[in-house]
Amino acid sequence: MERLDFVLPDFTRISWVSEEARSQWEHRFTRLIQVWQTAEWQSVKTGMRGCCTLVLSPTQFIEQASLWIEQGLVSLPLEMQAVAQYANAQALLQVAGDTPFLLRVAVGYPAAIQALQRAINQQDEAEISRLVGYPYCCYQAFHHYCAEQGFIDMTWHSALASHHQPDSESQLIKLSSCIETNLFWQSLGLRLIPHNPCRYDCPASIEMGKQFILLLQQLGFTEELSWLQEIFDFPVAWSALHGIAEIKTPLLKISTTTDATPTKYIVHYQGQTYPLAGGQGLTFPYRLARQPVLSQSPSFKRGLAHRLERR
Numbered sequence: 001m002e003r004l005d006f007v008l009p010d011f012t013r014i015s016w017v018s019e020e021a022r023s024q025w026e027h028r029f030t031r032l033i034q035v036w037q038t039a040e041w042q043s044v045k046t047g048m049r050g051c052c053t054l055v056l057s058p059t060q061f062i063e064q065a066s067l068w069i070e071q072g073l074v075s076l077p078l079e080m081q082a083v084a085q086y087a088n089a090q091a092l093l094q095v096a097g098d099t100p101f102l103l104r105v106a107v108g109y110p111a112a113i114q115a116l117q118r119a120i121n122q123q124d125e126a127e128i129s130r131l132v133g134y135p136y137c138c139y140q141a142f143h144h145y146c147a148e149q150g151f152i153d154m155t156w157h158s159a160l161a162s163h164h165q166p167d168s169e170s171q172l173i174k175l176s177s178c179i180e181t182n183l184f185w186q187s188l189g190l191r192l193i194p195h196n197p198c199r200y201d202c203p204a205s206i207e208m209g210k211q212f213i214l215l216l217q218q219l220g221f222t223e224e225l226s227w228l229q230e231i232f233d234f235p236v237a238w239s240a241l242h243g244i245a246e247i248k249t250p251l252l253k254i255s256t257t258t259d260a261t262p263t264k265y266i267v268h269y270q271g272q273t274y275p276l277a278g279g280q281g282l283t284f285p286y287r288l289a290r291q292p293v294l295s296q297s298p299s300f301k302r303g304l305a306h307r308l309e310r311r
């Protein structure tokens with residue numbers, strides 16, 4: 001991936017395809033961000049991993065800290081982040097309320113939090129990744145691209161490493177849908193794994209996503225899980241040019257910061273589901289108005305019967 005030598009300041013802008021799409025889905029997104037925050041620390045409680053990190057408003061932190069203590073978990077505030085600096089600030093704000101800053105907090109059992117503090121002091125990136133449960137292959141990919149080469153966005157690298165159909169355009173990758181590792185909605189706070197996968201078909205990440213699906217079911221978030229599974233099977237077109245990533249989904253378009261490249265890089269996530277309120281268009285990921293399903297139309301059936309007779 002060829003790069004230019006600048007990085008734009010962090011920003012995320014969202015534009016809905018229609019008021020209809022917004023009124024049907026926005027409240028679900030807000031709910032899903034809350035549900036994911038609960039799943040993050042519940043995964044620690046059930047022993048899936050040593051600890052987790054959460055980004056919360058000061059009010060949320062105070063509310064949740066007493067909940068964690070009751071469960072035997074402790075929290076370690078790691079840093080303050082300006083709201084504007086945080087990528088999913090717009091979506092988070094609806095959850096977090098009006099606050100000038102957010103806190104990044106680690107949550108876990110005391111021994112794990114002590115180990116995390118030691119690893120942070122020693123700047124031991126591999127140990128930090130292990131404690132928060134990231135698969136080793138994914139940590140290695142992150143270290144290679146982000147720590148060593150200074151990339152800020154793993155999307156293109158993960159897509160290139162995934163199994164994909166070859167395309168005549170070398171800077172277009174078509175990916176099959178994989179609900180567990182779908183991170184194309186992550187700037188809104190929607191995800192099923194807490195890390196960037198080394199590739200979108202990384203077995204360890206898919207396994208982790210499946211564990212989170214199970215956890216959401218056990219926690220009783222059945223309806224929320226069904227929304228998430230539906231959203232993650234929508235087609236998405238991701239592209240990067242001059243430091244801006246455009247993520248087009250049937251419901252909304254996200255513009256956000258990415259690595260600055262002189263040419264356009266494109267990833268098509270080939271989801272199979274399309275929402276009723278989805279935008280219409282001729283180019284991927286959009287579709288035209290609902291068309292009758294060909295295999296059920298009377299003329300198709302007549303044609304089929306005719307062919308069968310001739311055989």
Ligand SMILES: [Zn+2]
Pocket residue numbers: 135136137138139197198199202203204205
């Ligand atoms: Zn991996």
